[in-house]
Amino acid sequence: MAKVYVLTSGKGGVGKTTLTANLGTAMALGGERVALIDADIGLKNLDVVMGLENRIIYTLIDVANGKVNVFDALVRHKQIKNLSLLPASQIATKEMISPDDMKRIINEMKERFDYIFVDCPAGIERGFRNAVAGAEEALVITTPELPAITDADRVIGLLENMGFQDDKIHLIVNRFKAHMVRHGDMLNINDIKSALSIEVMGIVPDSEDIIISTNKGIPLVLEDGSSANMHKILNGIVRRLKGEEIPIPKLSELEDKKGFLEAIKSFFKRHQSGDD
Numbered sequence: 001m002a003k004v005y006v007l008t009s010g011k012g013g014v015g016k017t018t019l020t021a022n023l024g025t026a027m028a029l030g031g032e033r034v035a036l037i038d039a040d041i042g043l044k045n046l047d048v049v050m051g052l053e054n055r056i057i058y059t060l061i062d063v064a065n066g067k068v069n070v071f072d073a074l075v076r077h078k079q080i081k082n083l084s085l086l087p088a089s090q091i092a093t094k095e096m097i098s099p100d101d102m103k104r105i106i107n108e109m110k111e112r113f114d115y116i117f118v119d120c121p122a123g124i125e126r127g128f129r130n131a132v133a134g135a136e137e138a139l140v141i142t143t144p145e146l147p148a149i150t151d152a153d154r155v156i157g158l159l160e161n162m163g164f165q166d167d168k169i170h171l172i173v174n175r176f177k178a179h180m181v182r183h184g185d186m187l188n189i190n191d192i193k194s195a196l197s198i199e200v201m202g203i204v205p206d207s208e209d210i211i212i213s214t215n216k217g218i219p220l221v222l223e224d225g226s227s228a229n230m231h232k233i234l235n236g237i238v239r240r241l242k243g244e245e246i247p248i249p250k251l252s253e254l255e256d257k258k259g260f261l262e263a264i265k266s267f268f269k270r271h272q273s274g275d276d
């Protein structure tokens with residue numbers, strides 16, 4: 001039976017979709033059967049980040065309406081056969097699906113997957129309630145900025161009211177900039193932890209490689225040439241989700257630095273292809 005995580009934040013643009021794609025892909029690369037659900041109906045973009053937008057035939061709405069079976073709507077990843085996406089519809093609205101529909105759909109999916117990740121829309125309205133309905137655990141995503149942290153705090157309160165125990169709510173701090181923290185220009189992890197009083201599941205550095213891979217529609221964890229440090233950090237989170245006790249990286253390990261050799265290699269690659 002699948003373990004179901006919802007990635008949520010309150011504030012928009014903090015990295016829910018990016019992390020759903022990367023954590024889901026990394027989990028599947030480790031051999032688990034993984035499904036991603038795009039619950040951002042109307043704005044959907046998980047399909048684009050996964051590079052699967054051209055393969056969509058049916059969507060979550062078609063499943064909710066009973067038009068098709070959920071397994072007919074799932075889009076399988078091109079290279080990773082144990083990774084599937086249940087796409088959102090761009091032409092539908094969040095009101096066309098209910099929290100009960102989501103619960104029913106996820107329950108049907110549970111027996112065929114080990115992990116299900118639900119990409120929640122921004123906000124705390126209907127779309128949020130839909131996305132959270134079928135999940136047992138929540139990954140609250142925030143960036144180290146006050147407006148995002150305030151919204152994360154609000155979301156944590158709502159999740160608690162909805163019956164999530166504290167040990168089922170985990171925090172991921174995204175777009176962390178170690179050099180800014182070192183200069184006292186950004187909140188550090190302890191500040192964020194004490195503001196939100198939930199356990200930290202991961203810290204993800206701000207990374208140009210993430211932006212580049214997003215623009216290509218290939219999750220960073222699938223790209224061999226991208227930062228080895230980012231791969232390690234994202235895989236560390238995946239291992240923690242699976243219950244392994246992996247320490248949270250130290251500040252010095254959280255720089256988005258490419259290895260010296262990697263930097264030279266990518267320089268020559270760009271040079272050869274005439275990009276420079």
Ligand SMILES: Nc1ncnc2c1ncn2[C@@H]1O[C@H](COP(=O)(O)OP(=O)(O)OP(=O)(O)O)[C@@H](O)[C@H]1O
Pocket residue numbers: 009011012013014015016017018019040120121122174175176204205206207208210211214
């Ligand atoms: N660690 C990171 N480093 C650099 N850029 C990042 C990182 N994580 C996400 N981004 C960038 O931030 C932008 C927003 O990310 P994303 O779409 O995943 O956020 P979201 O929370 O899903 O947004 P929305 O609330 O609109 O659904 C994207 O351009 C993405 O490439």
Ligand SMILES: [Mg+2]
Pocket residue numbers: 016017018040045119120121
């Ligand atoms: Mg999103």
